[in-house]
Amino acid sequence: MILRASDSFGLRRNPPIHRIFKMTEPAKNNSSKETKPELGLFDILIIGFKDLADLLMDIRFAAILLLVMAFATLFGTVLPQSTAPRDTIDPKMVEAFGENLYVKLIKPLGLDHVFSTIWYRFVLLLLVASVTLCAWARTKTVAALSKIKSVLTSEKGVQSLKNYGASQFPDKESALKWIEKEFKGRGFKFFSEEKDGAHHFLGRKNLASKWMLVAMHYSFVLILIGAIIGGLFGWKDMAVIREGETWSRGDGFGSVKLIDYWMEFNAEDFPDELSYFMKMPSDYKSRVQTLDADGNVLNEKIIEVNYPLNFEGLKFYQTAWAFEPLFAIYKNGELANRFMVERDQPFKLGDTDIVLFVPYEQIISGLKVSKNIDGQRTEEKIPPTCIIYEMKLTDQKEGETPVEPVKLAGNGTGIFKEGEKIDFNFGEDKYELVFESMDEYTILEVKRDPGVGIVFFGFLICVIGASWGLMLPYGTARILLTRNVNIWHLDWGVSLAGTADSIRRSANKND
Amino acid sequence: MEGQIPPLVNAEFLSFRIAYIVLLVSTLTYLVYWFFGFKPFRLIGKILFIIGTILVTASIGFRYGHSGRFPLIQSYEVFLLLGWMMLLIALGADRFAKNVFATTFTSFFVAVAMLYIEGHFERSVGDVVPALQSHWLEFHVATIMLSYAAVSVGFLGAEAYLVSRIEWLEEFSYKLTAFGFPFLTIGIVSGSIWAQEAWGTWWAWDPKETASLIMWLVYAAYLHMRLVSGWRGTKAAWMNIIGFLSMLFCFVGLNWISQIFKLQSEHVYSEGTSKMAYFLYMIVAIAVVVFIGGMILRLGKTKLKNDGNQK
Numbered sequence: 001m002i003l004r005a006s007d008s009f010g011l012r013r014n015p016p017i018h019r020i021f022k023m024t025e026p027a028k029n030n031s032s033k034e035t036k037p038e039l040g041l042f043d044i045l046i047i048g049f050k051d052l053a054d055l056l057m058d059i060r061f062a063a064i065l066l067l068v069m070a071f072a073t074l075f076g077t078v079l080p081q082s083t084a085p086r087d088t089i090d091p092k093m094v095e096a097f098g099e100n101l102y103v104k105l106i107k108p109l110g111l112d113h114v115f116s117t118i119w120y121r122f123v124l125l126l127l128v129a130s131v132t133l134c135a136w137a138r139t140k141t142v143a144a145l146s147k148i149k150s151v152l153t154s155e156k157g158v159q160s161l162k163n164y165g166a167s168q169f170p171d172k173e174s175a176l177k178w179i180e181k182e183f184k185g186r187g188f189k190f191f192s193e194e195k196d197g198a199h200h201f202l203g204r205k206n207l208a209s210k211w212m213l214v215a216m217h218y219s220f221v222l223i224l225i226g227a228i229i230g231g232l233f234g235w236k237d238m239a240v241i242r243e244g245e246t247w248s249r250g251d252g253f254g255s256v257k258l259i260d261y262w263m264e265f266n267a268e269d270f271p272d273e274l275s276y277f278m279k280m281p282s283d284y285k286s287r288v289q290t291l292d293a294d295g296n297v298l299n300e301k302i303i304e305v306n307y308p309l310n311f312e313g314l315k316f317y318q319t320a321w322a323f324e325p326l327f328a329i330y331k332n333g334e335l336a337n338r339f340m341v342e343r344d345q346p347f348k349l350g351d352t353d354i355v356l357f358v359p360y361e362q363i364i365s366g367l368k369v370s371k372n373i374d375g376q377r378t379e380e381k382i383p384p385t386c387i388i389y390e391m392k393l394t395d396q397k398e399g400e401t402p403v404e405p406v407k408l409a410g411n412g413t414g415i416f417k418e419g420e421k422i423d424f425n426f427g428e429d430k431y432e433l434v435f436e437s438m439d440e441y442t443i444l445e446v447k448r449d450p451g452v453g454i455v456f457f458g459f460l461i462c463v464i465g466a467s468w469g470l471m472l473p474y475g476t477a478r479i480l481l482t483r484n485v486n487i488w489h490l491d492w493g494v495s496l497a498g499t500a501d502s503i504r505r506s507a508n509k510n511d
Numbered sequence: 512m513e514g515q516i517p518p519l520v521n522a523e524f525l526s527f528r529i530a531y532i533v534l535l536v537s538t539l540t541y542l543v544y545w546f547f548g549f550k551p552f553r554l555i556g557k558i559l560f561i562i563g564t565i566l567v568t569a570s571i572g573f574r575y576g577h578s579g580r581f582p583l584i585q586s587y588e589v590f591l592l593l594g595w596m597m598l599l600i601a602l603g604a605d606r607f608a609k610n611v612f613a614t615t616f617t618s619f620f621v622a623v624a625m626l627y628i629e630g631h632f633e634r635s636v637g638d639v640v641p642a643l644q645s646h647w648l649e650f651h652v653a654t655i656m657l658s659y660a661a662v663s664v665g666f667l668g669a670e671a672y673l674v675s676r677i678e679w680l681e682e683f684s685y686k687l688t689a690f691g692f693p694f695l696t697i698g699i700v701s702g703s704i705w706a707q708e709a710w711g712t713w714w715a716w717d718p719k720e721t722a723s724l725i726m727w728l729v730y731a732a733y734l735h736m737r738l739v740s741g742w743r744g745t746k747a748a749w750m751n752i753i754g755f756l757s758m759l760f761c762f763v764g765l766n767w768i769s770q771i772f773k774l775q776s777e778h779v780y781s782e783g784t785s786k787m788a789y790f791l792y793m794i795v796a797i798a799v800v801v802f803i804g805g806m807i808l809r810l811g812k813t814k815l816k817n818d819g820n821q822k
Contacts, residue, residue, distance in 0.1 A: 070728035
């Protein structure tokens with residue numbers, strides 16, 4: 001598609017700068033000494049803003065903006081976003097895209113954090129401005145449409161609706177019956193007028209759809225307002241709460257106390273202990289108490305994903321969890337070391353240089369849930385359990401070479417419950433690795449978004465507007481009924497192609 | 512007894528297989544009608560189409576029975592749901608618009624898709640992760656799939672129009688897109704509300720969210736140009752096809768790209784990269800068939816050339 005300067009792509013044919021110069025040109029007939037007033041900067045600004053408004057109100061420009069926004073969003077969808085702070089180079093991105101592409105194109109254009117770049121936000125702002133102005137312009141149009149100015153029409157007027165036809169009737173009554181059946185039966189409401197023996201009809205259907213579509217456009221403004229309010233006045237924090245401890249946002253406010261955190265496993269989906277480590281738990285839950293500022297218990301609730309806690313205007317979402325498993329090493333019966341096991345971290349055996357390398361795959365703690373024959377829920381507590389697939393003894397002085405393999409706990413599966421131990425020998429010493437205890441934490445995301453109500457209201461209007469406006473389209477019909485000797489000639493036209501087809505089919509059937 | 516496949520699983524499997532065979536035969540029957548104009552073949556094709564739809568419904572129903580939940584979580588389930596909804600939409604188009612084009616090519620599209628998913632996607636019922644345990648799941652997925660189904664059938668019309676230049680095909684593709692767009696809006700909105708309930712963020716710029724936004728923007732542009740600017744014919748059909756490509760990108764392509772670029776998203780299916788790629792190849796194959804169908808129309812060898820609305 002080649003765009004020419006005068007292309008009627010919906011853009012103005014007379015760019016504002018030409019109009020300004022035209023207005024400042026002196027009159028061609030110089031007989032009069034009067035000249036047109038010169039335009040000041042303010043006048044030029046007003047004209048400029050008006051032209052900008054006209055441009056933003058143009059439907060085709062709005063469609064272009066929609067596509068530009070879609071194209072810009074594509075970068076943010078396909079490329080990894082926010083993998084590193086903006087002013088740093090991410091080595092993984094360099095590896096994925098090459099230094100040239102990443103440093104010279106992706107980074108400068110902000111394609112690795114598209115949604116927070118100025119240019120993306122500018123396009124978004126432009127789009128919302130366009131939507132608002134379009135909606136405003138169409139509000140006036142639809143309001144004008146609601147007022148009937150004239151019902152009178154002509155054959156040309158009927159045909160201007162693009163979907164038209166004609167029928168003949170022996171008398172006026174049968175013609176009116178046909179109009180009743182084919183048009184009013186399809187939801188058109190008619191206004192009529194008689195002039196010079198001819199009957200003029202103007203019909204409308206689903207005028208409310210026009211209003212619904214206008215409302216839908218205003219809803220985007222509401223959504224943006226809600227988003228801005230949420231962004232400016234919203235608040236969030238992470239509450240990492242150990243069992244038995246409380247979290248509060250500050251003095252004078254109430255607090256949330258974690259009573260218990262656990263994972264749930266459905267008995268039929270998790271038939272044995274090993275399955276706990278092969279699949280995801282069926283749920284994660286935190287039982288909490290809400291306390292007032294004086295520490296009195298107000299309520300008790302279970303928080304889980306999709307079921308947050310509402311408290312003091314804040315919402316608490318189950319986001320993550322943490323465990324602190326405490327292990328101890330006994331050398332020849334005496335405590336040599338006590339440590340928190342972290343995945344793949346080596347630990348020294350007492351005061352020797354021998355390092356115990358204990359990778360564990362997962363830790364679980366929770367409830368095994370099942371339903372009995374009566375459908376009642378039964379629970380079986382699962383003690384803190386971890387799985388250790390391998391243990392290595394490494395002599396740090398000699399490097400990372402495994403020195404001696406160690407027998408795994410239990411029956412070789414490596415499932416290790418709280419209180420259990422693994423015995424092993426190294427040299428002439430006897431060692432015991434004991435899983436002593438485990439602290440459990442829940443991690444709740446705490447948020448307040450004052451704009452979300454406005455956003456959801458905007459969503460509601462948007463959904464109603466889109467559904468109503470598109471499913472029940474607005475239609476106009478014009479009918480001209482004239483008499484020619486003994487025949488009544490009816491010219492009809494309707495804006496909806498589907499309705500026109502349906503009327504023609506009906507007319508063919510009757511013929 | 513241990514080792515025996517439960518009867519409902521068997522029933523699901525059987526109805527699934529018979530369904531795509533019936534749908535393929537339905538396509539052939541319709542094509543005979545197209546080529547030779549034998550009216551009884553149109554009726555037979557429709558009956559077979561209805562039987563195929565009932566069988567797909569039964570397959571979904573049996574799956575619901577043995578899994579204990581609505582089947583709309585795993586890739587296998589979602590693709591089957593999409594196919595089922597396309598069949599229902601095509602039936603609606605046949606009923607209300609007397610449009611036999613929709614049933615012909617939708618039956619072929621869905622049959623081929625079912626053949627594909629049978630061989631490539633995991634059928635065994637998977638676990639429902641905690642994040643999906645919400646009453647919003649069914650509503651959100653169903654509305655999104657309905658919108659995908661509508662625009663997919665609309666795409667078939669747009670493509671056939673470009674080849675055959677039969678006007679009612681373009682009108683048909685527009686109507687289906689206009690039907691699907693509100694459901695897309697409802698689907699995106701319901702997803703946002705669900706995200707707010709689950710994670711406290713109604714819009715997180717997740718790749719799936721932004722991909723659905725792209726799809727919404729493209730179709731919004733299409734509707735604007737068609738409704739307000741009066742675009743018809745070739746321009747509108749091409750725009751419709753671009754919209755369909757954006758739908759494919761959102762539904763399938765994103766999963767593929769997520770695995771290549773290691774994008775983080777809550778919506779990435781677990782199927783491997785190669786399976787998604789083959790699905791895209793399948794879409795291309797279907798597009799080629801529709802192209803051929805459009806050429807047949809254009810050559811004037813069928814009764815559908817002048818009027819798609821048959822009595």
